[in-house]
Amino acid sequence: MHTDLSIPEKLYALQERITKISEQYGRATNTVKLLAVSKSQSDENIRIAYEAGQRLFGESYVQEALQKQEKLVDLPIEWHFIGQLQSNKAKLIAQHFSWVHSISSLSIAERLNQYHSGNLPPLNCCIQVNIGNEKTKTGLEPEQVQAFARHIIHLPNLHWRGLMTIPAFTSDVSVQRQQFSKMKELLATLKLDYPWLDTLSMGMSGDFEMAIAEGATILRIGTAIFGVRVYTHVC
Ligand SMILES: *Cc1c(COP(=O)(O)O)cnc(C)c1O
Numbered sequence: 001m002h003t004d005l006s007i008p009e010k011l012y013a014l015q016e017r018i019t020k021i022s023e024q025y026g027r028a029t030n031t032v033k034l035l036a037v038s039k040s041q042s043d044e045n046i047r048i049a050y051e052a053g054q055r056l057f058g059e060s061y062v063q064e065a066l067q068k069q070e071k072l073v074d075l076p077i078e079w080h081f082i083g084q085l086q087s088n089k090a091k092l093i094a095q096h097f098s099w100v101h102s103i104s105s106l107s108i109a110e111r112l113n114q115y116h117s118g119n120l121p122p123l124n125c126c127i128q129v130n131i132g133n134e135k136t137k138t139g140l141e142p143e144q145v146q147a148f149a150r151h152i153i154h155l156p157n158l159h160w161r162g163l164m165t166i167p168a169f170t171s172d173v174s175v176q177r178q179q180f181s182k183m184k185e186l187l188a189t190l191k192l193d194y195p196w197l198d199t200l201s202m203g204m205s206g207d208f209e210m211a212i213a214e215g216a217t218i219l220r221i222g223t224a225i226f227g228v229r230v231y232t233h234v235c
Contacts, residue, residue, distance in 0.1 A: 007045060007226060008052035011036075014224050018212065025213045032212055035080055035201075037222030039064065040229040043071040049225060050075050058082045058101070058220055062089045066096060082164075082201075082220055084138055091115040094157075099124040101164040101201050101220070104140045106151055113155035122159035126201050127152070129186065131179045132168025139165065142186055149190060162199030162217070163187055167207070176207045180214035187215070 005013070015034065022032050038046050039060040046057060046068060055076075059065035060083030069079065080099040090111035093100060103109050103125050116123045127148060130139035140148055145163070152160050163186060167179040180202055191197050203211025205224040212219070222229065 116157040126164040164201035177210040
C-alpha cells in the first residue's frame with residue numbers, strides 16, 4: 001500500500017481490492033466485511049475513516065478504546081474487541097463493545113455473559129483458534145473447539161457467531177491459504193451442530209487475499225488503512 005495516500009484514499013483502494021478479490025474467488029456480493037483495526041490510531045483518524053464510510057472499528061486495548069469511544073460518542077460506530085482478554089477487563093468490554101473476537105477461556109466467556117446487559121442485544125462472539133499450533137499464540141487448539149462450544153451456547157447474553165484466528169505469520173501465500181482452509185473446514189464441521197454460525201474473522205493487511213479465498217467474512221485490517229502503527233497505547 002502507498003504510504004503517501006490519505007486515509008480515505010487507502011480505504012477506497014482497499015475496498016476496491018476486496019471487491020475485486022471477492023469476485024475473483026466467487027464470493028457473493030457483500031459477504032466480506034471490513035473491520036478497520038484502529039488500535040494506536042487517534043480518534044481524529046477514526047473520524048476521518050468514518051466520514052469516508054467506514055462503520056466497523058476494532059480495538060485491542062480497553063482503556064485506549066474507551067478514551068476514543070468517549071470522543072466519538074456522536075458516531076454510530078460498531079465497536080469490536082479483538083485483543084487479549086483479561087478477566088479484570090471483562091466488565092468494561094461487555095459494556096462497551098458489540099463484538100468480542102478473541103474468546104478462548106470459559107471463565108472469561110462467563111464473565112462477559114454476566115456483565116453484558118440483558119436489555120441489549122446479545123454480545124456477538126467468536127472463538128479464537130490457534131490454527132498455526134504456535135506455542136506463543138492464544139486461542140484454542142482446533143480439537144478443543146467442540147467441547148468449548150457446548151458450554152458457550154448456554155450463555156444467554158452471548159451470541160456465538162463463529163471463529164477467529166491470527167495464523168502463524170508467513171509471507172508464503174500457499175501456507176497462508178492452508179491455514180485459512182483449516183479454519184473454513186472447522187467452521188463447516190461446527191455448522192452441522194450449530195447452523196446459525198456465520199462468521200470467520202480472519203485476514204489482516206498482509207494475508208487478506210487468501211482469507212477471502214477461504215471464506216473470511218470479517219477482515220481485520222489496520223496497516224493498509226492507517227499506515228504503520230506507532231505504539232503508544234496504555235493498557
Ligand atoms: C493489529 C491486529 C490486526 C491488524 O493487523 P494489520 O496487519 O495492521 O492489518 C488484526 N487482528 C488483530 C487481532 C490485531 O491485533
